[in-house]
Amino acid sequence: MNTDTSQYERTGTYPDECFIQEIVDNHFKDSGFHRIETTCVDYVCEHPDTGDRWHVEVHGASAAIGLDFRLGIGQLIRGISHRNTKYALAFPDMPQFRNQIKNIEPWVCKVLNIHWILVSQEGMITVLEP
Numbered sequence: 001m002n003t004d005t006s007q008y009e010r011t012g013t014y015p016d017e018c019f020i021q022e023i024v025d026n027h028f029k030d031s032g033f034h035r036i037e038t039t040c041v042d043y044v045c046e047h048p049d050t051g052d053r054w055h056v057e058v059h060g061a062s063a064a065i066g067l068d069f070r071l072g073i074g075q076l077i078r079g080i081s082h083r084n085t086k087y088a089l090a091f092p093d094m095p096q097f098r099n100q101i102k103n104i105e106p107w108v109c110k111v112l113n114i115h116w117i118l119v120s121q122e123g124m125i126t127v128l129e130p
Contacts, residue, residue, distance in 0.1 A: 014121040015092035017060030040079040069100040093118035
């Protein structure tokens with residue numbers, strides 16, 4: 001699933017968390033999802049027609065990408081509560097983050113229904129499914 005959301009004015013700059021959050025927000029909004037306010041993760045939304053629900057933890061890049069990734073995974077897993085919800089970690093589409101994905105066994109992602117949302121500098125979203 002790829003979506004170009006580059007037409008939106010951004011308040012953050014790539015690869016900051018604010019930039020990633022705006023792109024994720026706009027992507028789900030444009031796909032017909034309604035945001036649900038919560039304190040458990042950065043973004044929760046549900047589609048009114050399909051009932052699909054997403055819990056997304058959002059992280060930008062810092063000098064410690066491995067730490068950013070592990071922190072995001074921990075926050076995401078801590079919020080897992082429903083079997084039919086899609087869980088995701090959203091982050092900049094950078095080789096350093098893609099390399100971190102390789103450290104998570106694919107069967108773990110499948111069992112926990114964890115997706116990866118990669119956001120490019122141009123505002124494109126790529127969703128990697130478990």
